[in-house]
Amino acid sequence: MNQCITKPNLASTAGQWSLDDLEALQLLDQIQEDYSYYEVNNDEGNLVEFRLSSHPETQCFIDRLQLGIHCHQQRPLASLRTTKGIQGNKKLSVQYAEDLPVQLISALPSIFSMPVSGTYTVSVELETIHSVIQDLSNAERFILGTFSSTSVYTNEQAQAYVDALNRFQSLLNERMSSAKVRKRLHNRKNSRLKTKEKMIELVHALLHVHSKILVVRVDLGIMRTPESLINHRISSDQWKSEQDSQFILKALERLNENARMNRMKHALGYIHRIEYGPQKGFHVHAYYFFDGQDHWADITWGQYIAQQWQHVTKNQGSVFICNMKKEDYRYCALGMLDYSDVEMLKNLEQSFDYLCKNDQYFQFMTQKRIRGFRISQTPVIPEVKMGCPRKYDQSHLKHFRALDRHA
16 A cells, blocks of 8 residues: 555644644554555556445444544534524534544444444554443433434434533543553554564665665455455454465465575565455565665566465465555655665655554454564674775664674
């Protein structure tokens, strides 16, 4: 998918948002895009794209998280406005906060009524939201799960609805600011940063050793027909998903074993990110890095990796060669990366940021038992470098402590 997280439409209220809230909304936009979009290269090498309807439960998770972020703002989610009815009597109408998106307002009934299946492990944010919903009274949950501002309602119903919605906001903000929750959020952030640092460490070490590297990314999965993509849902017993996870892990293992004997042995390093999506099933975001002095045809390398994936999956694999669309990315991070190209290196690190965060809110149960990241060994940086001195500044390339230990 697009390696740049797109910004949500928040222009009218941009000054009111914290950096963390903006990043969270951008991340949720990208997750929603990834969960409803599927693309593969067919046997002729042409790109085939599918737009899929969102899975109801994961869509509800995204809606709840977006609502939780909007709860942070220092204003009530809704208020009452007094107008005159046809007969001149006082009429109360519900007025939502201006920054609440229309689609989120439409999703409010399902946010408060959809049960949790237990198919996913969820984040501290979702755990807190779920607990607050459960702690509301039966009457509050009922009106929040059934009320629609586009339907006819009485003044009493409008009052009860606004009171319940704003009580939810108050309870959620209180719990999210507790020391226990803040500690869990802090620990998760540190864990993500450590993973991202390992990925950056590999790339920086390669650029210390090689003046330029060829960055190739392919997304590897299991082939599904358009019909199965549209109809695919998580089964209650998760049997097929368990089978898919074992299939893709064994195929990835064979891909790595075969790489020692085929042309992929020229790869200087790799990063594999294993994920699960309800429509896509298990899939792998794979980065491969090659010596840019010897290799420059990134799409050719992507095609070769695709062939090897089809071989190990016995033609049951699906592949999307991201380098074939690198010009479409707002911030390009694929192709030839020179050690002096600070901008492209920053773009690549930004794409790592998304890979580290995209399952932080909810994760398929089977996925939790799988090591999500597979990163190749970081090369040793020689103390004395051979060849001509480098022409351009390389102070932006970091020397990690882990590299010093290798030396």
